[in-house]
Amino acid sequence: xxxxxxxxxxxxxxxxxxxxxxxxxxxxxxxxxxxxxxxxxxxxxxxxxxxxxxxxxxxxxxxxxxxxxxxxxxxxxxxxxxxxxxxxxxxxxxxxxxxxxxxxxxxxxxxxxxxxxxxxxxxxxxxxxxxxxxxxxxxxxxxxxxxxxxxxxxxxxxxxxxxxxxxxxxxxxxxxxxxxxxxxxxxxxxxxxxxxxxxxxxxxxxxxxxxxxxxxxxxxxxxxxxxxxxxxxxxxxxxxxxxxxxxxxxxxxxxxxxxxxxxxxxxxxxxxxxxxxxxxxxxxxxxxxxxxxxxxxxx
Amino acid sequence: xxxxxxxxxxxxxxxxxxxxxxxxxxxxxxxxxxxxxxxxxxxxxxxxxxxxxxxxxxxxxxxxxxxxxxxxxxxxxxxxxxxxxxxxxxxxxxxxxxxxxxxxxxxxxxxxxxxxxxxxxxxxxxxxxxxxxxxxxxxxxxxxxxxxxxxxxxxxxxxxxxxxxxxxxxxxxxxxxxxxxxxxxxxxxxxxxxxxxxxxxxxxxxxxxxxxxxxxxxxxxxxxxxxxxxxxxxxxxxxxxxxxxxxxxxxxxxxxxxxxxxxxxxxxxxxxxxxxxxxxxxxxxxxxxxxxxxxxxxxxxxxxx
Numbered sequence: 352x353x354x355x356x357x358x359x360x361x362x363x364x365x366x367x368x369x370x371x372x373x374x375x376x377x378x379x380x381x382x383x384x385x386x387x388x389x390x391x392x393x394x395x396x397x398x399x400x401x402x403x404x405x406x407x408x409x410x411x412x413x414x415x416x417x418x419x420x421x422x423x424x425x426x427x428x429x430x431x432x433x434x435x436x437x438x439x440x441x442x443x444x445x446x447x448x449x450x451x452x453x454x455x456x457x458x459x460x461x462x463x464x465x466x467x468x469x470x471x472x473x474x475x476x477x478x479x480x481x482x483x484x485x486x487x488x489x490x491x492x493x494x495x496x497x498x499x500x501x502x503x504x505x506x507x508x509x510x511x512x513x514x515x516x517x518x519x520x521x522x523x524x525x526x527x528x529x530x531x532x533x534x535x536x537x538x539x540x541x542x543x544x545x546x547x548x549x550x551x552x553x554x555x556x557x558x559x560x561x562x563x564x565x566x567x568x569x570x571x572x573x574x575x576x577x578x579x580x581x582x583x584x585x586x587x588x589x590x591x592x593x594x595x596x597x598x599x600x601x602x603x604x605x606x607x608x609x610x611x612x613x614x615x616x617x618x619x620x621x622x623x624x625x626x627x628x629x630x631x632x633x634x635x636x637x638x639x640x641x642x643x644x645x646x647x648x649x650x
Numbered sequence: 651x652x653x654x655x656x657x658x659x660x661x662x663x664x665x666x667x668x669x670x671x672x673x674x675x676x677x678x679x680x681x682x683x684x685x686x687x688x689x690x691x692x693x694x695x696x697x698x699x700x701x702x703x704x705x706x707x708x709x710x711x712x713x714x715x716x717x718x719x720x721x722x723x724x725x726x727x728x729x730x731x732x733x734x735x736x737x738x739x740x741x742x743x744x745x746x747x748x749x750x751x752x753x754x755x756x757x758x759x760x761x762x763x764x765x766x767x768x769x770x771x772x773x774x775x776x777x778x779x780x781x782x783x784x785x786x787x788x789x790x791x792x793x794x795x796x797x798x799x800x801x802x803x804x805x806x807x808x809x810x811x812x813x814x815x816x817x818x819x820x821x822x823x824x825x826x827x828x829x830x831x832x833x834x835x836x837x838x839x840x841x842x843x844x845x846x847x848x849x850x851x852x853x854x855x856x857x858x859x860x861x862x863x864x865x866x867x868x869x870x871x872x873x874x875x876x877x878x879x880x881x882x883x884x885x886x887x888x889x890x891x892x893x894x895x896x897x898x899x900x901x902x903x904x905x906x907x908x909x910x911x912x913x914x915x916x917x918x919x920x921x922x923x924x925x926x927x928x929x930x931x932x933x934x935x936x937x938x939x940x941x942x943x944x945x946x947x948x949x950x951x952x953x954x955x
Contacts, residue, residue: 386735437925445928447738448681448881449921451874456917463910571870575746582739613754613771620747627740628728 353485358604364492366600367499368561371554372577373584373592374506375547381523381587382543389430389450391574392457393548394555395567397423399461401556402470402565412473420552426457427548431541454570462567474560491561498557502550503593509546510589519543523587579623585633594634598622656787660859662899663794667852668872669879669891670801674845676880678838679821680733683873684741687748688718688846689853690868694752694768696854697777697863701766702759707779707858711797714854715847722846726839733824745873752865773864777857794855801848805888817841849876878920884932893932 372391379387401419404410410418434449480489510516518539521529526536555573559565576599584595599619606618626633671685692714699710729740758767768774780790808814816837819827827834857863879894902912927933932940 386739433921433925439928445881445924447735448874448877449924451683452878452917452920454917455871455874455913456921459911459913459917578739579743586735613750617747617750617754620743620750624740624743624747627732627736627743631732631736 354608355605357486358608359601360486360488361492362601362604363597364489364496364600365604366580366597367492367496368554368558368596369576369580369599370593370596371499371502371550371557372573373580373596374503374589375551375554376577376581377584377587377589377592378506378519378543378547378550380581382519382540383435383446384587385435385446386578387430387435387450387544388447388574388578389434389454389457390547390551390577391572392454392461392570393426393430394423394551394573395565395570396426396457396461396464397421397548397552398472398555398559398565398569399464402472403464405473406465406470412475415473416475416556419556420549423552423555424545424548427544427551428541430457431544435540435544436537454574458567458570461570469564469566472559472563472565474563475556491557495557495561498553499593502553503589506550506589515539515542576619579619581633582623583626583633585635588633588635591633591635598634653787656791658899658903660787660791660794662895663791663798664852664856664859665876665879665899666798666892666895667801667855668849668876669883669895670805670888671845671849671852672873672876673880673885673888673891674805674817674841674848676877676885677821678817678841679824680838680841681738681877682741682845683738683870683877684743684745684748685845685849685876686868686870686872687741687745688722688849689856689872690752690863690865691721691748692718692850692853693857693863693868694755694774695850697774697857698757698767700779700858701777702761704761707793710779710858711851711854714857715850718850718853719843719847722849723839723843725846726842730835730838742870742873745868745870749865749868752868771865773862773866774857775862777861777863779858780861790859794859797851797855801851802888802892805848809888813837878916881930882920882923884927884930884936886929886932886934886937890930890932894930 375390376386379385379390397419400422401415404418405415430450430453434453435446438446438449474491480487482488508516510520518529518534521532521534522536522539530536551573555569558573559569580596580599581592582595583598584591584593599622602618602622603615607615610618668685668689671688672682675682675685695717696710696714699705699713700707705713725741725744729737732740752768753771755768756770758765758769760766764776766776779785808817816827816832819830819832820834820837820841824834827837875898879898880891881894882897883892883894884890898916902916923930
C-alpha cells in the first residue's frame, strides 16, 4: 500500500512535467487543428544552445536559462514559418509531415553543436529531498509541480482575461468568423507558437535540470510524452492536457514498479493505443466532428 | 559490381517496399507513421522461419508477408473509427508498442547445437540462410528486385482497376465513397492488409540480407522516411515512392559532402517541397499530363475517326 501511494505520488510529480509539454501541443492544436511534431526538438535545440554556452564559456546559470528560452522561441518561430504558415491551409497532414522532417533537421543541428552523447545540465536551484511519514519527496519534483500549477494558472488568465486570449479562442472556435471580426490569424498563430515555445522552454529547462543531463534523445522523449499526454486528455483541451499528463505519469510509475523498467514506455503506448481505439476523443476532448474529420483527410 | 554498390542498390530495393506500403495508404487518404511495425514483425517472422525451422526462403517471405498483412488488418479493424491525425498517431503508438514488445521477446531454440532466435534487446542474430545456401549478394539483389517488380506490377494493375479507383475515391472523400454504395470498412481493411503485406515482404528480405535484425532498426525514423518518400516522389503513381527512395538513398548517399548533414538537407528539401508540391513531384496532375503526352498519337488517331 505504501508502495502504491509512493508510486502514485512519484507519478504525479513526473506527470506534471508531461502536462507542461502537453500544453504546448494542445494550444497549437486548438488554434491550428494541426500537430507540431517538431516541438520536442525545438526545446532540445534551445536547451542545446544554452548547454553549448555552459560547456564552452562556463557562463552563469541565469544566462543558460535565458539562452534556452530565447533560442527555443526563435526555433519555434522558424518551425511555424516553414511548416505551418507556408503550407496550404487545407493541408493539415502535410504540416505534420513537414514538422517531422524539420524535427530531424533540428536534431542534426543540435548534434553538430554538441557531438558527445551526454552533457551535464546546470540546475538553477538545488533542492534536496525530504521525508513525509513513510514517503519520500524530491525537491526538484515539487518545484516542477509548483511550476506546472503556476504556468497553467498564468495561461488560464492569458486565455480568458486578455484580448489576445480572446482572439486565440475565437480562432480555435471558428477561423472564418474570427477573420470576419478582423482578427489577424497569421499573427495570432505566430504569437501562439512563440508562447508555446516559451512554455516548452521553461518546462524543458525544469525537466533537464531535474535530470542534470541532456542527450540527443530529449527531443524524441519530449515530443512523445507531450503528444501522448495530450491525446489521453483530449486534443485541444487545456484541463485535458493536465489530466492526461498526470494519468500518464501515474501509469508509467506503476508499470515501472510492478512490471519492470522495459514496461514503462510500453505501458504509455499501450495506454495511448487503447485510448484511441476505445475513446478517440480522449478523456475530456470533444467528440470528433465529421466536418473536421474530413478536413483532416487531405494530404 | 563491387559489394558496396550491390549493398546500396539492395537497400534501395528493400526500402522501396516500405515506401510503397506507406504510399498505398497515402492514396487511400491515411498517413501512417507505423509501417515499420509490419516491416519489423515480418523480419522476425521470416527470420524465424528459415533459421529456427529450416524452411525455404519463399516460404519465409510468404509467412512474413502474411503475418504482417494479418496484423495490419487487425490493427486496421481496431482503428477504423479513426482518421486523419488520430489515425496517424494510432499507427505511431502501435509501431512503438510493437518495437518495445520485440525488445522483450526471447524465444530461442537449439539448432545444430547453437541457440537461435529473437533474444530480446540483443536482437535476432544468425539468420544465416544466405551463407548456408552460398548465395552471393548479387544473386540476392536480383531476388529483391524480382519481387519488387512483381509488387510494382501488381500495384500498377490495381491502380488501373476498379479497386484502385475505389482507393483513390476513399482518399478524396469517404462520404462520397459510401454514397456510391461501397463498403468503406472492407476497402479500408483491405488497403491496410495489402500495405502491411508489402512492408512485410521488404522486412523478410531485410532479415535475410543483413542476417541480423534488432528492434532498434524499426524505429519511427524508418516509418517517417517511408512516408516522406511517397510525399517527395509523388502520389500520382506507384513510381512516385521509388523516385523518392532513389533521391534519398541514391543521390544523398552518392554525394559525399552531404555526409553528416544529410538530415539537414533531406529535412529542408522535404519541408520546402511540401510547400510547393503538397502531393509530391509525380502528383496526379503531372502523371495525367505525362500520360496524355505519351498517348497523344493514339488520341489524334481516335479523333480522326
